[in-house]
Amino acid sequence: MPPAIKVENLSKAYQLGQIGTGTISRDLERWYARVxxxxxxxxxxxESNNQNTRSASDVVWSLKDINFEIEQGDAVGIIGxxxxxxxxLLKILSKVTAPTTGKISGKGRIASLLEVGTGFHPExxxxxxxxxxxxxLGMRKKEIQRKLEEIVDFAGIERYLDTPVKRYSSGMYVRxxxxxxxxxxxxxxxxxxxxxxxxxxxxxxCLGKMGEVSKGEGRTVLFVSHNMTAVLNLCSKGVxxxxxxxxFFGNISSxxxxxxxxxQTSSLIIPRKNKKVYITxxxxxxxxxxxxxxxxxxxxxxxxxxxxxxxxxxxxxxxxGIDDIYExxxxxxxxxxxxxxxxxxxxxxxxxxxxxxxxxxxxxxxIKIFVGNxxxxxxxxxxxxxxxxxPRENVFLELPDASQGSLVLNHYWS
Amino acid sequence: xxxxxxxxxxxEAKASLFDLRINEIWAYRDLLWLLVRRDFVSFYxxxxxxxxxxxxxxxxxxxxxxFIFGNLAGISTDGLPKPLFYMAGIxxxxxxxxxxxxxxxxxxxxxxxxxxxxFPRLIMPLSIVASNLVRFGVQxxxxxxxxxxYYFIGAKFNITWAISLFPIIVILMxxxxxxxxxxxxxxxxxxxxxxFLVSFGVQLLMYATTVIYPLSEAIKKYPAYAWIIKYxxxxxxxxxxxxxxxxxxxxxxxxxxxxxxxxxxxLVFGVVVFNKxxxxxxxxx
Numbered sequence: 220m221p222p223a224i225k226v227e228n229l230s231k232a233y234q235l236g237q238i239g240t241g242t243i244s245r246d247l248e249r250w251y252a253r254v255x256x257x258x259x260x261x262x263x264x265x266e267s268n269n270q271n272t273r274s275a276s277d278v279v280w281s282l283k284d285i286n287f288e289i290e291q292g293d294a295v296g297i298i299g300x301x302x303x304x305x306x307x308l309l310k311i312l313s314k315v316t317a318p319t320t321g322k323i324s325g326k327g328r329i330a331s332l333l334e335v336g337t338g339f340h341p342e343x344x345x346x347x348x349x350x351x352x353x354x355x356l357g358m359r360k361k362e363i364q365r366k367l368e369e370i371v372d373f374a375g376i377e378r379y380l381d382t383p384v385k386r387y388s389s390g391m392y393v394r395x396x397x398x399x400x401x402x403x404x405x406x407x408x409x410x411x412x413x414x415x416x417x418x419x420x421x422x423x424x425c426l427g428k429m430g431e432v433s434k435g436e437g438r439t440v441l442f443v444s445h446n447m448t449a450v451l452n453l454c455s456k457g458v459x460x461x462x463x464x465x466x467f468f469g470n471i472s473s474x475x476x477x478x479x480x481x482x483q484t485s486s487l488i489i490p491r492k493n494k495k496v497y498i499t500x501x502x503x504x505x506x507x508x509x510x511x512x513x514x515x516x517x518x519x520x521x522x523x524x525x526x527x528x529x530x531x532x533x534x535x536x537x538x539x540g541i542d543d544i545y546e547x548x549x550x551x552x553x554x555x556x557x558x559x560x561x562x563x564x565x566x567x568x569x570x571x572x573x574x575x576x577x578x579x580x581x582x583x584x585x586i587k588i589f590v591g592n593x594x595x596x597x598x599x600x601x602x603x604x605x606x607x608x609x610p611r612e613n614v615f616l617e618l619p620d621a622s623q624g625s626l627v628l629n630h631y632w633s
Numbered sequence: 634x635x636x637x638x639x640x641x642x643x644x645e646a647k648a649s650l651f652d653l654r655i656n657e658i659w660a661y662r663d664l665l666w667l668l669v670r671r672d673f674v675s676f677y678x679x680x681x682x683x684x685x686x687x688x689x690x691x692x693x694x695x696x697x698x699x700f701i702f703g704n705l706a707g708i709s710t711d712g713l714p715k716p717l718f719y720m721a722g723i724x725x726x727x728x729x730x731x732x733x734x735x736x737x738x739x740x741x742x743x744x745x746x747x748x749x750x751x752f753p754r755l756i757m758p759l760s761i762v763a764s765n766l767v768r769f770g771v772q773x774x775x776x777x778x779x780x781x782x783y784y785f786i787g788a789k790f791n792i793t794w795a796i797s798l799f800p801i802i803v804i805l806m807x808x809x810x811x812x813x814x815x816x817x818x819x820x821x822x823x824x825x826x827x828x829f830l831v832s833f834g835v836q837l838l839m840y841a842t843t844v845i846y847p848l849s850e851a852i853k854k855y856p857a858y859a860w861i862i863k864y865x866x867x868x869x870x871x872x873x874x875x876x877x878x879x880x881x882x883x884x885x886x887x888x889x890x891x892x893x894x895x896x897x898x899x900l901v902f903g904v905v906v907f908n909k910x911x912x913x914x915x916x917x918x
Binding site: 221225233234310311312313314315316317318319320321322323324325326327329331333334337338340342343347350351354355356357358359360383 | 640641642643644645646648660661663664666667668670671674675678679745746747748749750751752912913915916917
């Protein structure tokens with residue numbers, strides 16, 4: 220079977236800066252170059268989209284030579300940092316904008332959900348908006364008529380069906396908008412980060428509906444989200460974009476891992492030269508003995524710290540406080556708990572500590588570092604160093620949600 | 634087996650200028666109808682007078698024109714009752730002007746929708762022309778009521794055979810507004826200057842069209858400059874409209890044919906330009 224979507228050498232260039240009166244001369248120049256059969260002077264091939272550096276030309280390649288194929292029935296998560304080209308890719312796939320070069324071919328009807336509720340008119344009633352929005356998404360009137368009851372049911376707005384949507388609560392509005400889109404019959408579904416809205420319960424329902432779509436009905440789903448748990452739950456494959464290029468394509472969990480390894484450089488600590496003793500480096504090492512900021516759930520983790528000391532110092536304790544992103548202390552690793560003290564020699568000292576199993580549930584965390592003893596704090600890294608715990612495949616069907624705590628302990632049921 | 638044949642759509646960087654995808658527009662015909670309905674319903678939601686507002690604007694314009702141009706300036710109306718003469722011009726002109734101005738901002742007004750979901754973009758200008766047609770219909774009703782009133786009080790006017798050209802005139806006005814509007818809309822995606830020009834340009838254009846004076850009068854008073862008015866494609870349309878309904882006006886097949894030619898030319902050019910811009914305008918608007 221041929222792939223459902225085939226992307227070949229796809230590129231998209233954008234112009235930076237002002238688009239206005241200055242462009243008319245440029246347009247003429249372009250046009251003249253085309254007439255002579257020359258290459259467009261403002262599209263230089265070979266420049267990549269790095270947002271941090273200024274480039275000589277004011278054209279950026281938001282996507283550059285993208286190639287991949289998606290099989291029918293696959294649910295593919297597209298991940299990458301902000302500005303990696305995810306949205307551009309989706310825009311081109313949904314025909315909102317045309318590529319600069321390259322080609323996409325595919326089969327089947329595409330439903331694209333870059334936004335929910337596109338074209339909703341505040342003055343019109345829920346019912347009228349269902350029809351209008353459905354038609355904008357490409358449904359025929361008869362088709363909407365057939366599904367009206369199901370849509371209203373899914374959104375749970377039966378009482379308000381004939382009320383103008385401007386009187387809806389924002390939650391109802393989003394539910395209605397998503398319900399219309401979710402009932403669109405299509406072979407290919409493209410979803411941008413539309414689930415960021417709506418309450419947790421409805422988000423679950425939507426994810427469920429989308430999962431049903433891809434797993435149950437053999438539809439192809441392309442999903443962009445920063446919510447890695449959602450991506451992991453929903454998708455079987457992943458495409459990772461970086462600076463407009465495909466930097467990883469494979470199964471979803473390895474894509475997510477690649478993304479995490481990529482997205483966070485181990486944040487180095489600013490040297491504090493005015494202190495007698497200061498931290499020069501800190502990093503995590505995973506079970507493969509690789510420096511990382513991403514740890515798989517229940518895996519071996521080593522904490523390595525480098526301390527520079529101008530004088531010989533003892534006794535010294537090292538402590539790590541692990542906080543969640545809301546600054547709640549989850550646990551503390553402290554050499555003092557074990558009665559272990561270190562004697563620092565002049566120069567660099569390396570101290571290692573490991574845990575056999577990372578029991579924090581997949582999420583983002585911070586490590587605060589303490590170096591000192593009962594009488595003085597030699598160095599304290601208060602800002603914290605970020606790290607991430609990612610799920611491990613095929614162990615847990617579900618992970619604890621916010622109300623179920625932060626730890627995942629191995630446990631065994633009879 | 635060759636895989637390529639199984640794909641039923643492709644997205645490519647370059648598309649043919651004349652690939653208008655008419656079948657796609659046909660597939661979205663329900664959307665066209667729903668958009669027209671939306672425009673109509675949302676126009677009078679939460680208003681007391683509702684669709685009556687469609688009457689008020691041409692009615693008041695007619696009254697003002699009658700006072701200023703008819704009575705104060707004393708411009709001839711070819712012997713027709715003044716309000717009737719102006720109402721005929723305003724009704725027809727309004728339809729064309731509404732089609733033109735609304736179409737010319739179609740990309741700007743719908744950037745939100747266009748940037749998020751794909752449907753044949755031509756649907757939008759078509760829906761504008763169609764929903765203005767509803768408005769035009771209502772205003773025509775007002776015009777007919779006025780005709781009936783003047784008939785009963787025994788004013789001098791007579792309906793001629795040219796009234797049978799009415800459907801053609803309506804189509805011409807719609808397509809002329811659509812064609813010119815699409816050209817402007819395509820150009821304004823990059824250069825906003827034209828958008829400013831349109832709003833007062835349409836007003837100026839009205840004075841270069843025979844809305845408030847008959848063509849015969851213009852030829853009589855300014856024989857050297859009457860060609861400007863004559864070559865304005867809206868002039869033969871309005872003259873034919875007046876000739877058909879009121880029996881006065883300079884009608885000729887040549888000038889109507891000329892208007893048809895200009896309309897067709899602008900329309901074809903407009904659709905092609907619109908289709909070209911439509912593919913990438915999201916990046917520049």
